[in-house]
Amino acid sequence: MEKEQIKRGLGIFMKIAIPMAVGVGLFWFLYKNVDVEAMKQALKTDVNYFWIGVMLVISTFSHIFRAMRWRLQLRALDIHAPLGALIVSIFGTYAVNLVFPRLGEVWRCGYISRRQNAPFTKVVGSMVADRLSDTATVLLLTLFTMLIAWPAFAQFFAQFPGVQASLLNTVTSPMVWIVLIGSVIVIVLMFRYGKKNKFIKKINNALSGLWQGFYSITKMQGKGWFLFYTLMIWGCYFTQLYVCFFAFPFTHDLGIVCALVCFVLSSISMGIPTNGGLGAWHIAIIFGLSLYGVGSFAMGEFDPRASAFAMLVWGTQTLLLIALGIYSFIYILASKPKKD
Numbered sequence: 001m002e003k004e005q006i007k008r009g010l011g012i013f014m015k016i017a018i019p020m021a022v023g024v025g026l027f028w029f030l031y032k033n034v035d036v037e038a039m040k041q042a043l044k045t046d047v048n049y050f051w052i053g054v055m056l057v058i059s060t061f062s063h064i065f066r067a068m069r070w071r072l073q074l075r076a077l078d079i080h081a082p083l084g085a086l087i088v089s090i091f092g093t094y095a096v097n098l099v100f101p102r103l104g105e106v107w108r109c110g111y112i113s114r115r116q117n118a119p120f121t122k123v124v125g126s127m128v129a130d131r132l133s134d135t136a137t138v139l140l141l142t143l144f145t146m147l148i149a150w151p152a153f154a155q156f157f158a159q160f161p162g163v164q165a166s167l168l169n170t171v172t173s174p175m176v177w178i179v180l181i182g183s184v185i186v187i188v189l190m191f192r193y194g195k196k197n198k199f200i201k202k203i204n205n206a207l208s209g210l211w212q213g214f215y216s217i218t219k220m221q222g223k224g225w226f227l228f229y230t231l232m233i234w235g236c237y238f239t240q241l242y243v244c245f246f247a248f249p250f251t252h253d254l255g256i257v258c259a260l261v262c263f264v265l266s267s268i269s270m271g272i273p274t275n276g277g278l279g280a281w282h283i284a285i286i287f288g289l290s291l292y293g294v295g296s297f298a299m300g301e302f303d304p305r306a307s308a309f310a311m312l313v314w315g316t317q318t319l320l321l322i323a324l325g326i327y328s329f330i331y332i333l334a335s336k337p338k339k340d
Helices: 003-031 036-045 049-076 085-100 103-116 119-149 148-159 161-172 173-195 198-219 223-247 257-268 279-292 303-333
Strands: none
Touching: 003 103, 036 303, 049 085, 049 119, 049 303, 085 119, 085 148, 085 173, 085 303, 119 148, 119 223, 119 257, 148 257, 161 279, 223 303, 279 303
16 A cells, blocks of 8 residues: 555656656746846836737636537547536636646546546547647647748758658668557457457556547538637637737747747647756747747857847746636635535
8 A cells, every 4th residue: 555655645746747847948948048138127127918818818817718629529429517517617628737747637637527426537538629620730730830930840850850850760770660550450459359358458448438539520500600619719829929020129029930930949848757847848939939030049159139038028928827826726616515
């Protein structure tokens, strides 16, 4: 029992410590190479905070649209959670992710599963489908942005030729394909000939629930609304960054293509397991701005203006997530049925 508790405690610690170490390390590396006084001056004198307020409003609506989209998927599984509960579950997801990266999604599934007395694996399956649709959207946006802003990406590959070489080597490596195909064969054989194994049975049951949740997208009513909410979610994500360009004189006239490049780079950076994109998001934004003339990007020296932009936008969004998270947990506590 003690060993299990130690393992569980160690697992929780690693889930917190590793992302935190990566994020803090990137953040420290970034801002130790910035003229902090120049950055502070930019934040004091060069910011139109009206646009930051607009960004916060748009950011809040992105979460509401995500809850509305998730409701469509859950209804297809005969899970009829009220919109208010779904909204606070989304608020809480991002707040949890600030401390436990990637665990916010598990938390929201657990909350809705308990609240609606629904199978956890089905709820998780709907969440997986929700996130896969986001991944597909990011890929499409990346391809679209590369087409209309290829000079910026060509400049990226020119500055970091090792990245392009690594991608090509990975895709064309025979060993990668041998391992991938071999893994698929082993998994298929395990599930085909090991059906009586207790461990395989548990996995099969879990995968069955996940599949039902994922399959809900194909049979749900309102597929057009699902697409509409997806457009609104990602439209909000982009617009909340774009309006911040009007808050600074050095980004005011950079244009929508620059904002799109920064948006795609920052979206990809969120794949790095840090707390709320700490460090990784900043570097992506600073690099994107450098492609359009806001300073130059060098790993040993970062432009204070671009750093001020990244710090302010990320910082205010993080404060919003904390505030919405506090609201969601108060809502959940207040809505719990009182015991006689």
